[in-house]
Every structure is written in structure tokens, then in C-alpha cells.
Amino acid sequence: MKSLIRKLREEFGLEIRDEEIIRVALTHTSFREYNAPINFERLEFLGDSVVNLLVSEYLFKKYPNEKEGELSKKRSYLISEKNLSYLAKKLKLNEFILLGRGEELDKGREKERILCDTFEAFIASLYLQLDFNSLRNFFNLLLDEYFPSEFLDTKTKLQEITQEKFKVTPEYVLLEERGPEHDKEFEVGVYIKGKLMGLGKGKSKKEAEKEAAREAIERLGEE
Structure with a gap:
């Protein structure tokens, strides 16, 4: 010891x-x-x-x-x-x-x-x-x-990045909702300072938001 x-x-x-x-x-x-x-x-x-x-x-x-x-x-x-x-x-x-x-x-x-x-x-x-x-x-x-x-999850990571770089938080917008009630698919866009930075699709809004955040993180990494 x-x-x-x-x-x-x-x-x-x-x-x-x-x-x-x-x-x-x-x-x-x-x-x-x-x-x-x-x-x-x-x-x-x-x-x-x-x-x-x-x-x-x-x-x-x-x-x-x-x-x-x-x-x-x-x-x-x-x-x-x-x-x-x-x-x-x-x-x-x-x-x-x-x-x-x-x-x-x-x-x-x-x-x-x-x-x-x-x-x-x-x-x-x-x-x-x-x-x-x-x-x-x-x-x-x-x-x-x-x-x-x-x-941490992609939404949390994206928020950390945007707060550090731009002093803002990401905005998630539901762009489309399609399919029957029991089998819906959601498409969400994530905007940073009014600019679309990522798109995501999923069986729930949360899942779509996480995918959109993932795409935004990748895009920000390339800029």
C-alpha cells in the first residue's frame, strides 16, 4: 500500500x-x-x-x-x-x-x-x-x-465543439416525418449559427438527432 x-x-x-x-x-x-x-x-x-x-x-x-x-x-x-x-x-x-x-x-x-x-x-x-x-x-x-x-454521446460532443468554437449551441430541426404510425422515420437537420451542418435519419427523433450531430462533427473536423 x-x-x-x-x-x-x-x-x-x-x-x-x-x-x-x-x-x-x-x-x-x-x-x-x-x-x-x-x-x-x-x-x-x-x-x-x-x-x-x-x-x-x-x-x-x-x-x-x-x-x-x-x-x-x-x-x-x-x-x-x-x-x-x-x-x-x-x-x-x-x-x-x-x-x-x-x-x-x-x-x-x-x-x-x-x-x-x-x-x-x-x-x-x-x-x-x-x-x-x-x-x-x-x-x-x-x-x-x-x-x-x-x-459522451455525439450531441454532447457537438455541443462542446460549438460552444468552444462559436460560443453557440446547435439547433436541431425536424425536417421530415414519414411512414405509418407504427414504423415512422424521422429526418433531422442540425444548424450552427443558421447554417445546416448535418443531416440524420432514424426511427426516433433522438436517434436522428444523434446521426445529424455525428455528421456535423465530421464536417467541422474537415473545415
Whole structure:
């Protein structure tokens, strides 16, 4: 675990004062029962809320024009078991988890649920000893490094591009709707500063919008 602590201090510049609480965060309940006020399960409970707060604030600031529904979708994506376990692996927490013999034999270090819970407990162990700004900066760095815009849908990526280049948001216009009620096809155009930049077709408006955004991204890349 010393290499992890060293990485947190030297690479991320975190002032780690309590190494023991990090060890507790990496000690799964299958390894040993903790009846102390601070234990793996209690840290995981706290970490779940801290991660939710950090991700919510990150998205709130990163996407100032997004509606609540879209922000909620992005948050659900980022805090999913799959993605939190992915972050745990990137930090190599799986190498330091203390597991019971049964979980060790059952490849517990590769289980998404265990890795996700461990990541949340780990974040709680940092929350309890760092100032919030330091924790926020560390967490945002993880998201920026491991979840770049390539992970987001085409509409989100196009919006990021247009806001950066033109300081405007794309406008999606339904151009045509054809076919019977049970088998409709939609055609949508996406306009940037009044200029048609992409066309998309799909069985739903959302699908057509994503295709239009994809074409617009490709076109902007060629200009």
C-alpha cells in the first residue's frame, strides 16, 4: 500500500495524514469484521454520497446549459458500477484490496461490485482527511483523464465543439416525418449559427438527432 500512498502524495499532491483509514477502506468485509466506528461498510456508505456530490458538481459546472434530465443521465453513467470499478482499476486499488480467502479464490479483485464499493470507501477515506477543494481537484482530474468527451454521446460532443468554437449551441430541426404510425422515420437537420451542418435519419427523433450531430462533427473536423 505504500506505493499507493506515495502516488497520492507525489503524483496528485495530496496531503495524506491518515494512512490507516485508507487501509481500512481497502479491507473488504470478507477479510475481517470491523466493529469500530470506522470500517469498510461505513466508509462505503459515506463514499457513495460523496461520489454522487462530486460527480453532480462536476457535471453542473462542465455543462452549464444542460437540462436536469440530461445531467442526470450523465451522472448515472459516471457513477455506474462499471465505471467506478474502472476508476478503481486505473488507480490500481485492486492490487491493494485485502480479501477473505473465499473471495480471493473467487477472483474477487476482478468483481465490479467489490471494486465499485472499494472505490467509494477509498473516496470516503480521502474525504475524511483532506480539505474539500483538494478532494474535488483530485476527483475532477480522474474524470477528465479517464472519461474524456469521447465517452459522451455525439450531441454532447457537438455541443462542446460549438460552444468552444462559436460560443453557440446547435439547433436541431425536424425536417421530415414519414411512414405509418407504427414504423415512422424521422429526418433531422442540425444548424450552427443558421447554417445546416448535418443531416440524420432514424426511427426516433433522438436517434436522428444523434446521426445529424455525428455528421456535423465530421464536417467541422474537415473545415
